[in-house]
Amino acid sequence: MGTSSEPFDTAGPSPQGPAVEALRGSRRSSRRLPRRAAIGRRSFASTLKSLDELAGYGARVSVRVNDLDRGTAVLSGDDFVTLPIAGLGVVPLLIEVAAGFEATTLDPYEIIERSSVDRVSVGGVWQHLKAPALPLCDLAVLTAATGDASAANALIARVGLEAVRARIEQLGLSRAALLDAFRDERGPDDAPHFALGSARELAEVFAALVNAQAVSPSVSAQVAEWLSLNHDLSLVASATGLDPFAHENDEHGLLFINKTGRDAGVRVEAGVIAGPRAGVSYALIVCFDDLTVAHRLRAHDAFRTLGVDLMEYVF
Numbered sequence: 001m002g003t004s005s006e007p008f009d010t011a012g013p014s015p016q017g018p019a020v021e022a023l024r025g026s027r028r029s030s031r032r033l034p035r036r037a038a039i040g041r042r043s044f045a046s047t048l049k050s051l052d053e054l055a056g057y058g059a060r061v062s063v064r065v066n067d068l069d070r071g072t073a074v075l076s077g078d079d080f081v082t083l084p085i086a087g088l089g090v091v092p093l094l095i096e097v098a099a100g101f102e103a104t105t106l107d108p109y110e111i112i113e114r115s116s117v118d119r120v121s122v123g124g125v126w127q128h129l130k131a132p133a134l135p136l137c138d139l140a141v142l143t144a145a146t147g148d149a150s151a152a153n154a155l156i157a158r159v160g161l162e163a164v165r166a167r168i169e170q171l172g173l174s175r176a177a178l179l180d181a182f183r184d185e186r187g188p189d190d191a192p193h194f195a196l197g198s199a200r201e202l203a204e205v206f207a208a209l210v211n212a213q214a215v216s217p218s219v220s221a222q223v224a225e226w227l228s229l230n231h232d233l234s235l236v237a238s239a240t241g242l243d244p245f246a247h248e249n250d251e252h253g254l255l256f257i258n259k260t261g262r263d264a265g266v267r268v269e270a271g272v273i274a275g276p277r278a279g280v281s282y283a284l285i286v287c288f289d290d291l292t293v294a295h296r297l298r299a300h301d302a303f304r305t306l307g308v309d310l311m312e313y314v315f
Contacts, residue, residue: 044075047309050302051077059288059299062199065310066207068272068279074313079200082175083285085268086261087123087147089178089195091205091223096159096167097140098222099215106159108137117153120182124148144226144259149182156181171214173201194263202270202283206257210272210281227257227271235260235269235300236284239307254314255279265290267299275314282310 044065051061064079066072073079100106113133114126121127126134126148134142134151136158142151156164156178164178175198179191186192208214209224233244237258242250250256258271270283284306286299 043312044306044309047075047302047306050305054286054288054299054302057288057295057298059286061287061302062285063283063306064199064203065280065282065306065313066203068207068210068274068281074280076200079203079283080175080198082196082198083287084193084263084266085195085197085202085285086263086266087149087152087182087194088202088259088261088268088270089176089197090143090147090152091202091227091259091270092168092171092173092176092178093152093155093159093164094140094144094223094226095171095214095219096164097136097155098219098226099167100159101137101222102216102219106136109135110158111135112139112154112158114150114154117150117157117181120149120153120184122149122182122184124150124152126150140226141229144223145229145231147232147260147262153181167215171205171208173197173205175201195261197268197285199270199283199285202268202285203281206270206272206283207281210257210274210279224257227259230258230260232260233258235267235303236271236282236307236310237269238304239311240273267303269303273310273314275311278314280310280313282306 051063055061060083062078062081062083063075064073065075067074097106101108111133115132124142125146126142127150139151139154142148143155161178168176177196180194182194183190205214209220212220214220214223228248231244233240233242240254240256242256247256253276255274256271258269261268266287268285272279272281284303286302288295288299290296
């Protein structure tokens, strides 16, 4: 793994416009810190230290955090670099499926047989269920909520990789690609990774989803709804204190959607977090030598540190 030699920036331009105010709506608290006090809390110093340490150990790190209201980057580091993103690559797949539902080119209740795709056991719950077939809409839920590899492969088989790649191009993602289906093992004739992406574009996609700008408002809302069911809150999201199985309506006014990706030596998370003070879209990719549990936990700690800094930023 190459070591990042570029310093991490805490400011910079972003193509995103101001976020839709309705993202937080009536949940935004009327109590606000004085501006100077708030600025004092909005520091990513801990994240910068953690990521610099990871880079020093040889990890490849890419990070981007955008303030949704101001439309600016508040943290960036090697965010343009294309890296493996594992299961986070299903996001453009879900966008393509939702677009098909909207255009009526796909029937949400079309039944897909599990036996129609090659068996894969890398993750998910469908392989453990007795139901041998499910409708497309349920497969989308399983893909978003549990990272179900079999469900994702069934969606890929139905819509086709070329359609997803065309959607990626339509979304303006020049550094993203869905290369293949999920596989238990990758041979010499298979694509080396499931998907590729950059932190900058991942953060922009999630901002587009909550701003109703990904294809259309209804497509954006549908994909955001699916992603809001994600059960994996173990990385950045661990700092939110949300219930992994029921976090759509938080009593403290925290709005959150995310998707993670995991592979050997790869950890990725992107999402949107909005609190009473601010909202951000974020993405962090870490590629590391997974030699020991300590190496893995060091990478996980960096995600959790970012989560704490994000919570301080939005509250």
